[in-house]
């Protein structure tokens with residue numbers, strides 16, 4: 001398992017953070033996601049043999065936010 005912290009811009013409230021979290025957890029290989037709109041971060045625990053950072057970023061962007 002690996003843990004990475006991504007910086008996410010565009011999250012304005014807890015609902016945004018929830019949407020980002022759900023988008024990450026929907027990916028095969030993501031086991032945990034802690035998302036904070038206050039800190040603009042997404043801390044993701046994932047299995048690197050099943051999913052990679054490009055897919056994490058793509059899921060966040062598809063949810064309508066950007067990764068910086």
Ligand SMILES: [Cu+2]
Pocket residue numbers: 011012013014015016017
């Ligand atoms: Cu919001």
